Amino acid sequence: MTPLFPVAINSWFMNQLPFVNRMKMIQAAGFTQTALWWTTDSPDREEYPAIVRDHGIIVESSHIEYLCADDIWSETASVRQDVVDLYITRIKECARHQIPLIVLHACHKDGKPGPHKTGLECFKTVMQAAEDYGVEVAVENTSNTDILDYVFRELQSPVMKYCYDSSHDQLYSAVKGELLSKYGPLLAVTHFSDNDGKIDCHWTPGHGIVDWKLIAAKFPVKTYRGALSLEVGPAVFEKDLSPESFLQNAFQQISKIRELILAEYTAQQGSESSGK
Numbered sequence: 001m002t003p004l005f006p007v008a009i010n011s012w013f014m015n016q017l018p019f020v021n022r023m024k025m026i027q028a029a030g031f032t033q034t035a036l037w038w039t040t041d042s043p044d045r046e047e048y049p050a051i052v053r054d055h056g057i058i059v060e061s062s063h064i065e066y067l068c069a070d071d072i073w074s075e076t077a078s079v080r081q082d083v084v085d086l087y088i089t090r091i092k093e094c095a096r097h098q099i100p101l102i103v104l105h106a107c108h109k110d111g112k113p114g115p116h117k118t119g120l121e122c123f124k125t126v127m128q129a130a131e132d133y134g135v136e137v138a139v140e141n142t143s144n145t146d147i148l149d150y151v152f153r154e155l156q157s158p159v160m161k162y163c164y165d166s167s168h169d170q171l172y173s174a175v176k177g178e179l180l181s182k183y184g185p186l187l188a189v190t191h192f193s194d195n196d197g198k199i200d201c202h203w204t205p206g207h208g209i210v211d212w213k214l215i216a217a218k219f220p221v222k223t224y225r226g227a228l229s230l231e232v233g234p235a236v237f238e239k240d241l242s243p244e245s246f247l248q249n250a251f252q253q254i255s256k257i258r259e260l261i262l263a264e265y266t267a268q269q270g271s272e273s274s275g276k
Contacts, residue, residue, distance in 0.1 A: 073114025184220030
């Protein structure tokens with residue numbers, strides 16, 4: 001039986017290493033799941049799922065292209081269509097490799113001139129394709145939460161889920177952790193990382209200013225049954241660490257967060273059983 005809140009890490013934590021080596025290291029560090037980088041930057045991506053599974057690791061999700069995310073709000077129909085076609089291609093690829101969920105961004109920087117109904121229709125088309133192919137789509141919070149709110153308010157689909165990025169929340173949200181309260185029932189994947197409050201550093205938790213106790217308190221422990229997944233890479237001050245040491249530290253830090261979340265789960269279970 002899979003334990004409650006297993007831990008995962010992004011497969012691209014050190015892209016300079018061969019993919020198979022990364023999987024060996026991820027497995028040895030204690031992670032049981034991983035997320036795949038599923039873009040044109042990984043031309044051999046369709047070989048990845050088999051390699052992951054050969055190492056006894058679960059493919060949790062894939063992250064598709066994000067730099068083009070603002071184009072879905074473009075005023076030019078051909079630009080919007082290119083993004084829709086790309087997203088549907090990724091959905092088909094992931095369905096073929098039995099990857100259950102893809103992560104995409106509702107916008108990249110600001111999503112201008114959106115949000116608007118034309119862009120929303122593009123999202124509807126993408127979600128319909130995801131329904132047809134049996135793949136869930138988790139929309140990640142980025143710099144413009146107004147666009148995220150618009151998409152979730154105006155579009156309903158059984159496959160549309162939420163991806164919580166702690167670093168983006170720290171940088172761009174006025175009230176930290178509020179997104180977990182708002183979209184907790186739709187949460188399907190996490191991108192946990194830390195930062196200095198200035199840039200999206202993708203530091204391992206514990207190196208920055210993200211309040212992990214607050215995140216644990218806001219975390220939807222009643223409904224979430226996925227992995228607690230890191231999206232991290234070595235910081236400049238970790239440049240002398242071996243990949244193995246980096247992963248060991250990452251595993252220790254996500255395990256600490258897991259303990260906080262498990263404690264919240266236990267507390268809520270106790271309150272329910274006592275009728276409080």
